[in-house]
Amino acid sequence: MTARLFYVDGDADGTENLTGITGSSASAAGFHFAHPFIIGASEIAGDLEVATGKLSDGNMIMDADGASTIGDVDADNLITTNGGIYINPEGTRSTDVNTLDFFEEGAKSCRLVFGVGFDSTYTEASMNYVRIGRLVKVNGRIQIRDLNNSSPAGGARISGLPYPVTLSNSAYSAATIYFRVLNNPADEQIQAYASKGEDYIYLETVTADGLASGMNYEHFLNGSTLVFQCSYFTDAAL
Amino acid sequence: MTKQIVYVDDVTRVVGDAGIVYDSVAGTMTTSTTINATDVTISDTLDVVGDADFGGGAVTIDGTSGDVVVADGDLTIGGTLNANNGQIAFPASQNASADANTLDDYQEGTFDFDITFGGGSTGITYDDKAGLYVKIGKLVTITGYIKLTSKGTDTGNCLISGLPFSIHNGNSGYTSVGLRVRNMTRAAGEQIQGYGTINGASIVLNTVTAAGASTTLTDANFEDDTILIVSMSYLATA
Numbered sequence: 001m002t003a004r005l006f007y008v009d010g011d012a013d014g015t016e017n018l019t020g021i022t023g024s025s026a027s028a029a030g031f032h033f034a035h036p037f038i039i040g041a042s043e044i045a046g047d048l049e050v051a052t053g054k055l056s057d058g059n060m061i062m063d064a065d066g067a068s069t070i071g072d073v074d075a076d077n078l079i080t081t082n083g084g085i086y087i088n089p090e091g092t093r094s095t096d097v098n099t100l101d102f103f104e105e106g107a108k109s110c111r112l113v114f115g116v117g118f119d120s121t122y123t124e125a126s127m128n129y130v131r132i133g134r135l136v137k138v139n140g141r142i143q144i145r146d147l148n149n150s151s152p153a154g155g156a157r158i159s160g161l162p163y164p165v166t167l168s169n170s171a172y173s174a175a176t177i178y179f180r181v182l183n184n185p186a187d188e189q190i191q192a193y194a195s196k197g198e199d200y201i202y203l204e205t206v207t208a209d210g211l212a213s214g215m216n217y218e219h220f221l222n223g224s225t226l227v228f229q230c231s232y233f234t235d236a237a238l
Numbered sequence: 239m240t241k242q243i244v245y246v247d248d249v250t251r252v253v254g255d256a257g258i259v260y261d262s263v264a265g266t267m268t269t270s271t272t273i274n275a276t277d278v279t280i281s282d283t284l285d286v287v288g289d290a291d292f293g294g295g296a297v298t299i300d301g302t303s304g305d306v307v308v309a310d311g312d313l314t315i316g317g318t319l320n321a322n323n324g325q326i327a328f329p330a331s332q333n334a335s336a337d338a339n340t341l342d343d344y345q346e347g348t349f350d351f352d353i354t355f356g357g358g359s360t361g362i363t364y365d366d367k368a369g370l371y372v373k374i375g376k377l378v379t380i381t382g383y384i385k386l387t388s389k390g391t392d393t394g395n396c397l398i399s400g401l402p403f404s405i406h407n408g409n410s411g412y413t414s415v416g417l418r419v420r421n422m423t424r425a426a427g428e429q430i431q432g433y434g435t436i437n438g439a440s441i442v443l444n445t446v447t448a449a450g451a452s453t454t455l456t457d458a459n460f461e462d463d464t465i466l467i468v469s470m471s472y473l474a475t476a
Contacts, residue, residue: 078340083318091324100344100374101325134346135372135379137471170348170368173381173469174416187426193418193467204418208428210461212420230416231379231469233370236346 093237101236104131108160110140112226113200114217115154121146127228129162134236136163139229147222155214158192158201158226163234167197175201175230181223190215194232201230334476345373349402351384351468355457356394363388369468371402376473378403384466395454398432398441398466403474407437411473415441418467423459430455434472441468 087103094101110127112120127140138161165171175192184190188205191212195202203215203226328344335342351367352359369382380401405411415432424430428445435442443455 078312078335079315079319080312081315081317081319083315085326086318086320087326088320088322088324091322094325094327096327097346098330098344099325099327132374133344133372135374137379166370168368168370169366169383169385170370171381172383172418172467174418174467175469176414176416189429191418206419206422208424208426210419210421210423210464212418231471232381233372 095236100133102131102133105129106131106162108162110142110158110160112142112144112220113154113157113159114152117152119148119150119152120144121148127160131163131234134166134233135231136161136234137229137231138162139227141225141227143225144220144222147217147220147224152217154216156203156216156219158203158228159199161194161199161201161230161232163238164199165194165196166233166235169196171196171233173230173232175228177203177229178227180225181221183219183221192228192230194230201228332476341375343373343375345371347371347402349380349382349400351382351398351400353384353386354397354399355390355392355460357397358392358394359390360392361388361390362386362392363390369400369402373403373474376406376476377471378474379469379471381469382467384464384468386460386462386464388462389457389460389464393457395456396443396460398443398468399439401434401439401441401472404439405434405436406473406475409436411436413470413472415443416469417443420465421461422455422464422466423461430459432468434470437475441470 085103087101089102089104091101105128107126107128110125111122112125121144123143123145125140125142127138129136129138131137140158142158165173173194175194177190177192179190182190185205188207190203190205192201192203194200203219204212205215205219206212326344328342330345332343332345347370349369349371351369353362353367355362363386365385365387367382367384369380371378371380378401384398405413411434413434415434417430417432419430422430424445425447427448430443430445432441432443434440443459444452445455445459446452
């Protein structure tokens, strides 16, 4: 029986290896490695198991000053990070409902669109957003400096959502909106929603009789201000 | 059978007698002392019962098939946790934490709304009543679409039930609802608004007058073709 325990490649070429635990398992306390600790590498890949419950629980502590990169984690306890959690935006999207696969914070410009175009100028037209998994939450402010008198046709929409709304009835989302300096007909309530399959927030008025109509150019003035917020779901694959 | 005892002084020497015991019958290696090593390659399983302290060195797990498995202990990262594959998986059953800085749940899903009038739903039919949700820690965000084809024959106050998680029990759990309504009537001068019921999984809709008087919506405010788009973010109980 070959019972080689350690083999030390001490040829001073800078690639020294301590090998030879193949085929056995090691139970130990107090290992300290001052340099890279490699499992698998180009050989047969193995697992690093910390406290499998055979004896007492243990922790794996990484004190590296830089980032610690883990390709795959199966853990039934806690992951504690003293920095942040970085989720690679170019990584693979998951269809598992318990997998968080995206996080992004950002800012975008937005516009108030009538029909298919816009030609107003703005004092401000911007939004911030955060996307966590499929959930996108945007908030923004549009203040019109010069509406322009071209009287464009079509319903009023806020353009520029960072991701399109999922194409499903369940993905329709009501937006909340604050407004000032509007030509709002008496006793009509203003409401807004993100429509499925699109990247717009539609603006509507609704009468006491429940008749909803898209807002249009006539509802706005120079100086009209809209503050909006909307949470909606985008496609998992995006 | 106790087979061998060695002491690894550094990577260039293997000398004996420092308390490492290899049992060639059981195939185990144990030690109660400290090993200082430069590069270590393990092609099978390393089971660390105590703490594995890597000092300032890097830990590299073979990217093709190696896993880091923390069966019972915690994983502590000194720097940033990088999910290069872009995914962080949570268990399907939440392991709730009371710590305010611990993200302990992520879940995406669908749900169905149900509308009752006076507690009954006789004859109510829908074209659709679908909702989406995501739960991130305690935060639940929902969107949804309800379109009636008949409001049925029951009368009384309206209640929309079916939220995927109960709302936090306490006045701080109250949450207003984003609404877009169509074919829902109200008296002139009133506004329609809604809120989530604390310690419950329902939405109450009401009207409020210019004087601030609030009245719960009833079947009389609905039509057979009423459409509701809702959105809401609220805190769940855990």
